[in-house]
Amino acid sequence: MIYKLAVATLLAGAVSVCIPAVAQAQRPYANCTEAHQDGRYDIPENDPAYWPGGDRDHDGFACDS
Numbered sequence: 001m002i003y004k005l006a007v008a009t010l011l012a013g014a015v016s017v018c019i020p021a022v023a024q025a026q027r028p029y030a031n032c033t034e035a036h037q038d039g040r041y042d043i044p045e046n047d048p049a050y051w052p053g054g055d056r057d058h059d060g061f062a063c064d065s
């Protein structure tokens with residue numbers, strides 16, 4: 001029983017070592033013109049591409065259509 005627990009612990013540790021840390025995402029668009037060229041409009045606040053500077057009317061959507 002202790003042997004199985006030790007093996008399970010080592011495997012769990014090995015799996016956690018293999019998982020890369022989440023990198024800090026950078027905004028994919030420099031401005032709304034770039035977003036529009038990529039077909040992105042009305043980017044919601046919960047989208048990684050959202051940034052407050054793109055939400056000029058403060059409605060929770062960047063790069064309004």
